[in-house]
Amino acid sequence: MRAWRKIESSIITSARLSRVSDGAKWLFTLLLIAQDDAGKYPWTGPRIKALIATTDWDSCEFESKLSELRESGIVTIEDGFICLKNG
Secondary structure, three states: OOOOOOHHHHHHHHHHHOOOHHHHHHHHHHHHHHHHOOOOEEOHHHHHHHHHHOOOOOOHHHHHHHHHHOOOOOOOEOOEHHHHHOO
């Protein structure tokens, strides 16, 4: 993960992102920060725990928020990674 990453300004007007809850938006933000250069984040227990360590979410809440992002077409799960679309 890079220490600094540019975020496109179009994120504020994203129709897909506007359809998800604030919690799902926060998860998206955490994934933006933690993604690798290919827009991927490992889909493993320890890495998920590290990602949500600063939240009060349990695994069910995490899965619910991730489902919102998946249903909105913001992320996919591929080959053991959470992949951000256009990440």
